Amino acid sequence: MPELSPTPKRRGRLPRFLAAFVVLCAVAGYLVVQYVTGGGGAPGCKVVSGKGDGMTYEFTPEQAVNAATITAVGTGRGMPERAVTIALATALQESGLRNIEHGDRDSLGLFQQRPSQGWGKPEEILDPTYSADIFYAHLAKVTDYQDLPLTVAAQRVQRSGFPSAYAKHEQDAKILAAALTGQSAATLTCEGRQTATSAAGPEAVRSALARDFGRDALEPAGAVVSGAAGSTPTPSASAGSGGDGRTVTLSVPEETAPGAGRSLRERGWQLAHWAVANASALHIDRVSYGGRQWAAGNTNSQWRPGGEASGAGTAKDTRTVRIVTAQ
Template identity: 75%
Template sequence: MPESSPTSPKRRGRLFRFSAAFFVLLAVTGYLVVQYVTGGTRAPGCKVISSEGGESPYEFTPEQAVNAATIAAVGTGRGMPERAVTIALATALQESGLRNIEHGDRDSLGLFQQRPSQGWGTEKQIMDPTYSAGIFYEHLAKVPDYTQLPLTVAAQRVQRSGFPEAYAKHEPDAELLAAALTGQAAATLTCQGRPATGTSAEAAATGPDAVRAALVRDFGRDALQEAGAEVSGTTAADPSPNMTAEAHGRTVTVPVPDGKKTDGAGRTERERGWQLAHWAVANSSALHIARVSYEGRVWAAGSTDSQWRATGTTGAAGAEKSAGSVRIVTGQ
C-alpha cells in the first residue's frame, strides 16, 4: 500500500484562507445580529419620508429616533420655531450622530458635545438629552435673527466648532426630521417598533406610566396638564410621572382639540397632534409602544412595512378615528 502523501503547502494555504474567511464571516454576522436586536448604531428601525415625495428618506436607529424626538419636543415646548429645531437636529447629527455619547474632544459630552469646562453644565446634566437640548436652544435664542441666517452660521455661533461648515451636509436630513417631529408633515415617521432589550432604565421602564413620564420629561408638565391627558380613562389632573395607571389599562390618551388654533410658535393644534403621534412612534422600542393612532391613521409595531394606515369606521378601529386625541397603546 503506498504511503499517504503529506498535505501540500498549497492545499494547507487554501484551507487556512477558507477557515479565516469563514470565521470573519461568522464574526460579522454575529455583530450585525447583535446590532439589529439591540438597536445599535447601525441597526435599521426608523425612517422619515418627505411629505411631498421628492426627497430621499432618512433612515436611522431607534436610539437616534428617541434623541431626535426629544430635541424637537424640547424646542417646541420652549416656543421655538421649526427652523430652530432644524438647526438643533443638524448640530446633533454632526456632533454625535444623534447618540448620547460619553466621550469626545477633550471634555465634550452628549448629543451636542457640550463641555462642562466651558460652562454648559455638569457632566450629569449634559448627559441628560432634555437638559442638553434645552441649553442649546437657550444659547440659540440669543443669536440675533438666527432664523434668517444660514444654518452653518447659526449653529456655529452656538457651538464655536473647529469645523463650522460640517453642519451644512446634515441640513436636508435635519429638515426632514424637523418637519415630522414638529408635526408639520403628517404620517411621515415610522419605526419597526421592536421591543427594546438591555438593562438601561429607559428600556426597562415601560407601560402607560412610563409613557406619561417620558411625555412630561420631553414636553414639560404643561403638555399634559393643559390637554387634560388621560391614562386608562382616568383624567390626570396632576401630570406627575409617578401617577399609578389602572392595572388593566394600557392606553395613554392625549386630547388634541379640533380646530386651527395656533401656539406661540405658530403651530396649529393638528400639527401638535402629529408631533405627539410621531414622538410616540419614535419612542416605540424604548417604551414598548404597540400602537399609535391620530386623525384617522394608525401605526402598529411589528407590521411588515411599519406604515401609517387608515383606520376603520366601525368597532374598536373606528373609535380611534377621532381627530380629537392621540391614543398611545403600550404592549405592557
C-alpha cells in the same frame, strides 16, 4: 546537509500580514459605521419627505428617541421649525444623535457640550432634555438665526473647529424636523423592535411624555387618567389609561408656548410621531391619530387607514392620540 533557505518563510509572512491588515481595516470600518449610525444593528426607523420629492432618512431607534426629545424641547420653548432643524443637524454632526459620554477634551452628550466652557455639569449635559434646552437658549440669542445659513447659525452656538460640517446634515434634519414637529403627517415609522432592558407600560409612556414635553405643557389640556373601566377621571400630567391597562389616551394640548402658532393637527401628529419614535424604548405596540394607525412589526411599519374601535384616532378626531403598549 545544507541549510534550507529562509526565503519561503519571509514570503509566507507577507500574505499573512496583508490578511491581518485587511481584517483590521474591516473591523475599523465597522466601528466607524456603528459610531455614525448609533449602533444596534440596521436602522429600525425611517422618515420620508412630506413634499413628495422622494427624500428619505433611515436611523436607529436610539437616534429616533433623541431626535424626538430635541424636537419636543424646541416646540415647548415656542421655537420655530427652523430652530429644530438647526438643532437636529447640529446633533447629527456632533454625536450622530447619540447621547455619548466622551468626545474631544471634556465634550459630552448629544451636542458635545463642554462643562469647562459653562454648558453645565456633566450629569446635566448628559440629560438630553437639559442639553437640548440649553442649546435652544443659546440659539435664541443669535440675531436673525432663522435667516442665516444653517451652518452659520449652528456655528455661532457651537464654536466648532469644523464650522462647515453642519451643512451636510441639513436635508436629513429638515425632513426629521417636519415629521417630529407634526408639520408632515404620517411620515415617520419604526419597526418597533422591543429591547429587554427598556421601560414598558403606560406609566413608562406617561413618564417619558412628561420628561420631553413637561408637565406644565400637558396639564392645561385637561388630560385625565381614567384607570379601570367606570372609574372617575382624575387630573394627570399627560394621559389617560384605558380599562385594558395598556392604553394611553392622550388629549392633544392646546397651544401653550407663546408665539408658536402651531395647529392642533400639527401638535397631534407631533405626539403620534413621538410615540412611534419611542416605540422600541417604551414597548409601544400601536399608535392611532387622525384616521391613521401605526402598528409595530407590520410590513414597512407604515401608517395605515383605521383607528381604535372606540372612535379615538378616527379621521374627524384631531384632539386625541391613542397609544397602546405591548404590556
